[in-house]
Amino acid sequence: MAKGYSVFSLLRHALKPDSPWPMAWEKPTPRSSYDVVIIGGGGHGLATAYYLAKNHGITNVAVLERNYIGSGNVGRNTTLIRSNYVIDGNTQFFEHSMKLWEGLSHELNYNCMVSQRGQIVLAVSPVQLDVFARRGNIMRLNGIDAELLDRGEVQKLLPYLDYSKDARFPIWGAIHQARAGTVRHDAVAWGYARAASQLGVHIIENCEVTGMVIDNGRITGVDTTQGRINAGKVGIAVAGHTSEVARMAGLRLPVESHILQAFVTEAVKPIVHHVVSWGAELFYLSQSDKGGLVFGGHIDGFNTYTQRGQLFKIQDVMQCAVSLMPFMSRMRLLRHWGGIQDMTPDGSPFICRTPVRDLYLNGGWCYQGFKATPASGWTFAHTIANDNEHDLNRCYSLDRFEKGRELDDYGIGNWTYKQ
Amino acid sequence: MKIPCPHCGERDVSEFRYGGDASRQRPAHGTGDLKAWHDYHFTFTNPKGPHTEHWQHVLGCRQWFRLSRNTATNVIAGVVE
Numbered sequence: 319m320a321k322g323y324s325v326f327s328l329l330r331h332a333l334k335p336d337s338p339w340p341m342a343w344e345k346p347t348p349r350s351s352y353d354v355v356i357i358g359g360g361g362h363g364l365a366t367a368y369y370l371a372k373n374h375g376i377t378n379v380a381v382l383e384r385n386y387i388g389s390g391n392v393g394r395n396t397t398l399i400r401s402n403y404v405i406d407g408n409t410q411f412f413e414h415s416m417k418l419w420e421g422l423s424h425e426l427n428y429n430c431m432v433s434q435r436g437q438i439v440l441a442v443s444p445v446q447l448d449v450f451a452r453r454g455n456i457m458r459l460n461g462i463d464a465e466l467l468d469r470g471e472v473q474k475l476l477p478y479l480d481y482s483k484d485a486r487f488p489i490w491g492a493i494h495q496a497r498a499g500t501v502r503h504d505a506v507a508w509g510y511a512r513a514a515s516q517l518g519v520h521i522i523e524n525c526e527v528t529g530m531v532i533d534n535g536r537i538t539g540v541d542t543t544q545g546r547i548n549a550g551k552v553g554i555a556v557a558g559h560t561s562e563v564a565r566m567a568g569l570r571l572p573v574e575s576h577i578l579q580a581f582v583t584e585a586v587k588p589i590v591h592h593v594v595s596w597g598a599e600l601f602y603l604s605q606s607d608k609g610g611l612v613f614g615g616h617i618d619g620f621n622t623y624t625q626r627g628q629l630f631k632i633q634d635v636m637q638c639a640v641s642l643m644p645f646m647s648r649m650r651l652l653r654h655w656g657g658i659q660d661m662t663p664d665g666s667p668f669i670c671r672t673p674v675r676d677l678y679l680n681g682g683w684c685y686q687g688f689k690a691t692p693a694s695g696w697t698f699a700h701t702i703a704n705d706n707e708h709d710l711n712r713c714y715s716l717d718r719f720e721k722g723r724e725l726d727d728y729g730i731g732n733w734t735y736k737q
Numbered sequence: 738m739k740i741p742c743p744h745c746g747e748r749d750v751s752e753f754r755y756g757g758d759a760s761r762q763r764p765a766h767g768t769g770d771l772k773a774w775h776d777y778h779f780t781f782t783n784p785k786g787p788h789t790e791h792w793q794h795v796l797g798c799r800q801w802f803r804l805s806r807n808t809a810t811n812v813i814a815g816v817v818e
């Protein structure tokens with residue numbers, strides 16, 4: 319198996335077109351036992367396995383994926399990354415993730431197409447611009463780049479927005495994080511899978527976890543569609559299915575599963591050079607390298623595990639698109655799809671130990687799990703290896719609602735997603 | 738998805754407001770058990786399957802009612818008394 323991708327391996331394969339590229343990761347048959355079993359082969363599960371091997375030298379690890387690698391939210395999201403949070407805990411965690419993104423393609427020897435094109439969040443009132451100024455100050459105090467733009471500066475960068483006198487939501491300015499951007503999401507899954515596999519991690523696809531073996535309050539293994547697999551420690555990283563899998567261990571969590579839809583238009587010439595987000599409604603858009611405008615809005619609003627979205631939400635998001643960028647009314651929508659997100663009361667995740675010994679939880683990612691992928695894997699691996707949280711994820715504990723330590727970054731109370 | 742309002746009949750889901758899990762039992766007033774209140778307030782069964790839930794026909798008769806829906810398929814079994 320060709321270990322590294324380089325200009326030389328590229329040349330070698332170009333000159334020998336009859337020699338196929340080797341599989342990016344191995345397809346082993348599962349062992350009967352592992353030191354660590356990770357349930358869920360999405361971005362977070364794969365990143366966790368990689369950092370367990372890389373940072374902690376734990377290589378007797380299996381990632382069990384019910385479906386195929388990339389079939390979950392890691393391959394369904396709108397690929398936005400940013401680190402513009404205001405609450406202590408979130409601020410440092412997401413900036414750590416941003417720093418890991420910045421070196422990820424080299425780290426994994428895999429081109430993740432990290433594109434720091436900048437994110438511009440538009441303020442639609444002077445009050446909102448004040449709030450953005452406060453956010454920018456908090457970011458800068460934490461060493462994170464942030465810049466406030468006035469209306470004229472925004473108009474120069476984004477000339478295609480509606481600046482007319484009767485725009486329903488007039489643009490007052492924006493906050494700009496130049497280091498934010500997009501990452502090719504499939505490459506993140508494939509890159510982590512390949513790098514983990516090269517360090518000895520077993521990636522087992524088409525292997526659904528159906529039960530947990532718990533003995534005296536301690537987990538000792540999992541039952542799967544490929545038989546029982548014993549484990550020293552088990553980590554849950556199943557995104558939308560967090561409640562279902564945690565239930566196997568008798569846990570009931572502050573999580574509800576909701577569908578979020580995403581949309582892509584036909585390809586057009588380059589026009590949107592940044593990630594653009596809107597202060598009037600949850601709406602975010604970027605242009606892919608293929609030329610399609612990729613965008614999304616809110617969840618549909620009622621808990622569901624079907625990946626089929628409702629028409630009214632499509633209409634809502636299209637209305638946002640057209641009122642912000644009138645030219646979009648003349649474009650055709652090419653595709654839309656949905657993914658199941660694990661929503662939490664305060665909009666923040668869990669990366670923590672659980673009441674069951676040797677069972678660890680990574681979940682509750684809401685809208686923000688993709689940008690978190692590297693730091694999530696990095697801190698979850700630390701938590702599993704040391705049976706303790708790292709300073710970066712200590713805030714993401716399961717008991718934070720009991721203790722009054724909610725991390726509500728929007729500052730509007732619990733269940734922002736239900737308001 | 739179409740929702741059968743007990744008063745107005747079947748209408749598009751966009752006319753309704755979702756009110757969440759209707760199977761949760763609010764602890765009795767004055768029980769003072771913080772754990773029970775925490776669990777009631779913050780945790781969910783969140784099943785993949787049959788779910789009883791509240792809906793309000795906000796853009797119609799404004800009535801609240803309980804519905805049984807399968808969260809794995811969105812198939813609605815009907816209104817629950």
Ligand SMILES: Cc1cc2nc3c(=O)[nH]c(=O)nc-3n(C[C@H](O)[C@H](O)[C@H](O)COP(=O)(O)OP(=O)(O)OC[C@H]3O[C@@H](n4cnc5c(N)ncnc54)[C@H](O)[C@@H]3O)c2cc1C
Pocket residue numbers: 357358359360361362363382383384385386388389390391392393394395396397398399525526527528555556557558559563578579580614655656657658659683684685686687688689690
């Ligand atoms: C439409 C959409 C747009 C989004 N946009 C963004 C964005 O722009 N920026 C951002 O930061 N975040 C975004 N997100 C959120 C982000 O995609 C998710 O939070 C993140 O991908 C979740 O982590 P993951 O990659 O590990 O999940 P997944 O890829 O879903 O991985 C979980 C895996 O667990 C597997 N699994 C489930 N149950 C079992 C079982 N019993 N046994 C074995 N395996 C199991 C599933 O098959 C799945 O592959 C978006 C989400 C959606 C749906």
Ligand SMILES: [Zn+2]
Pocket residue numbers: 742743744745746794797798799800
């Ligand atoms: Zn009605």
